[in-house]
Amino acid sequence: MYEDYFTFRSLTTAERGMQVLQRSRIPAQLTRTPSALQEQGCGFCIRVQAPSENAANWQLQHNHAPYSRHFRLYDNGSWEEIS
């Protein structure tokens, strides 16, 4: 199992992303970005549980909620960046 994290440069865009996912009935949570994913310090991200990650990705990309980066957290604690 895994869960995906979409990072955003601004909380405002992350909030917009959350609305997009809520409208699409995709379960998601707006949270602080884990330290391991932070590039320039604090920020916010959207966490999505599998198997909703592809739908979430599509919705964010097609509804003016551009994320900065997309990561996957596996059960063993390792991260993978999804291109």
Place this chain on the structure above:
Amino acid sequence: MIYFDNAATTFPKPQSVQTAVLYAMQNFSSPGRGGYPLAMAAAKMQFRCRQKAAELFDCEPEQVVFTFHATHALNLAIKTLVQRQDRVVVSGFEHNAVMRPLYAIGARVTVAGRKLFAPEDTISCFENALKTKPKAAICTHVSNVFGYRLPILEIAALCRQYDVPLIIDASQAAGIEPVSLRKTGAAFIAMPGHKGLYGAQGTGLLLCSRPPKPLLEGGTGSQSALQTMPDFLPDCAEAGTANAVGIHGLLAGMEFVSAHPELAAHEQKLLRQLADGLRGFSELIVFEGKAQTGVLSFVPRHIDCEQLAQKLADSGVAVRAGLHCAPLAHRSAGTFDTGTIRISFSYFNQSGEIEKFLMLLSEFL
């Protein structure tokens, strides 16, 4: 009390705004900081407020910057576009919130259009001034002294034609007149939250077509490892803890405005009643015109404006006398030496208040 100073700040505030302010004090911490429920609830509310502003003013939520007031917003906009010795075109009805920053910067100011209630003249003067390619144009949408509704769409079109960035001061227009960042193509539109948007004092908005230069540097809750401010909207202009209490009140205020589309017509009706009544006093010079919102100024011929305003205040009527922080507007209208008495309405004023005011006035003149 009869409150006719709504151009300064609307009073009373809708019950929903009062409730929202109290709710925020009990339920929100700092938006954009922690990840716990109190902070996340505040962040969600802040975004809803940005969205509401974006809906009202035809832009994207990211283009909405929260400020302390319109003056703060105007300073952000002006200091982004204008540097020392730059030439700037302004209307003849600008507030000190525009003129003082320009003076402090050392800008060279051209005043375009000083005739009251003469939109064609205003347009023509702006066109002549814009042809000379100034660094920026700044125009109030509605004069805070006279209620003159300037032809902002036409001025914006001219600015686009001559490729001059435009700053609109929508302090007296927001919530009453249609205001659109998209349609005007303005670089920035500034407005307070506590006037026609019915929010609390200490709130304002800057709508941005481009990221402004920060006036303040500090924490934003984003890119915090960097020494510099983020370069993206809205974070680049929002250093420091947000006024969550005020923002929640502002959200309720904007919802109130949306729920009352009759607001402008109501103010217009009151304005016409007042103008009709004042016309009966030969002792008054009344400034009225077609292109006028719910703001009206007059000058008594035989009594000092401040003294008459004080008499009214002592009788329970709140009006504003003097220069209204807009000496340029008074110079344009020829009232700089006397000032004026200004009456300004809100949703909560009623026809009967005007009748009572006119009766009092007849006693004092």
